[in-house]
Amino acid sequence: MPATVVVSQSLFPESIALMRESGLDVVVRDSDEPVGGEGLAAMVADADALLCQLTDAVDESVLAAGPRLRVVATCSAGFDHIDVAAASRHGVAVTNTPGVLHEDTADLTFALILASARRVVEGDAFVRAGRFKRWTLHQEQLGLPVHGARLGIVGMGQIGRAVARRAAHGFGMEVCYHSRTRLPADIERELGVRHLSFEELLGESDVVSLHAPLTPATHHLVDDAALQRMKPTAILVNTSRGPLVDEAALARALGSGQIAGAGLDVYEDEPRVHPDLLALTERVVLLPHLGSATEKTRRQMAEIAATNVVAALTGDVPPNVVNAEAVDVG
Incomplete structure (x- = not known):
């Protein structure tokens, strides 16, 4: 049975395809509106990975709701919207998208x-x-x-x-x-x-x-x-x-x-x-948070986030783990 990735908000199609071509079952919520804590918790209940964005608050309640979660991959360089300490306690790798923006x-x-x-x-x-x-x-x-x-x-x-x-x-x-x-x-x-x-x-x-x-x-x-x-x-x-x-x-x-x-x-x-x-x-x-807002960079961020997910779910070590010391992602 393929591992399941839930994508909290709309993503570029090529990044979704990248995950599906790697044999993952990808469930995409086609919306640019944050789903909120209860909605995220429901989404991750049967998920192995969550690909989220910086407007998604991933806290203890969300992490506790996903017993199968192995990775939370945010499509952003910053990760202050994720409770990294809680993720480490749950054995969940957290990845980001540095170096492109x-x-x-x-x-x-x-x-x-x-x-x-x-x-x-x-x-x-x-x-x-x-x-x-x-x-x-x-x-x-x-x-x-x-x-x-x-x-x-x-x-x-x-x-x-x-x-x-x-x-x-x-x-x-x-x-x-x-x-x-x-x-x-x-x-x-x-x-x-x-x-x-x-x-x-x-x-x-x-x-x-x-x-x-x-x-x-x-x-x-x-x-x-x-x-x-x-x-x-x-x-x-x-x-x-x-x-x-x-x-x-x-x-x-x-x-x-x-x-x-x-x-x-x-x-x-x-x-x-x-x-x-x-x-x-x-x-x-x-300005309305335009720092990384070029077509090229936003697509690169999505690709990196998807690549992080694929690596974590196929046994490789994702290149952008922010809590590597606390989590064995192998």
Whole structure:
């Protein structure tokens, strides 16, 4: 009897075919809406694998409902929506899709930096409203310079490094960073970056860009106290995880002029956005989680997730297990 894979949300057909061609029974829920905890629990009752997405909360109750589960494969690089410790207790491997989205996310980071600093969205709306009558020296959309500015990167993984390369080599920016683990000196020299404490980075940077994972230590990393350390001309960009930022505190800082602007692609209670942020339009750009949203990358993510499932259910070790020490996937 073939092993059964349940797919919680719509997936690209070629990734479904990959699993079926490997002899797996694949059951696909054809919807882009998250099913919710009880729905996921019902889906995994007779499943050997769950292929989920970052909007699916896979907790103890879901894992306990799937006695046959051997792997939970998320079609995302982040896996904070999965209780990894609980999965390990149940002997379930957890896999993700790293290594394919860092360049796209770095591109989008710079889109947000430029859009908020140079007021691109405001300018577009200004033109579409028929308000552009002439060039003037003091026109409404005067912005902040990006070339030559100081960029502070929080979290120096693959995405942070990709952003640093664009900043230093493409925009002549001075790049500093803060990370839980400091980079080796030769990599710092190669990237042209210098390490600072988090507090120093906040105080010195013209743009602060967040690329840290969501952990208990990074939840609300940017709060009232952090925002008070930033320059009044500074911009905050977040393309990592929404809960790194206290959105109420950010809205207050933007509304009072404590900082100059923000570019956000992720939100604390996604897809809900704090209403006070929605009300701000000057130098504030809000995107619907587009970090990895190119056709090529999203298809690669789905293929990797499917490959992880096939490996786990056919006796091989999946290449992207995040709890390998706790789980024997052989």
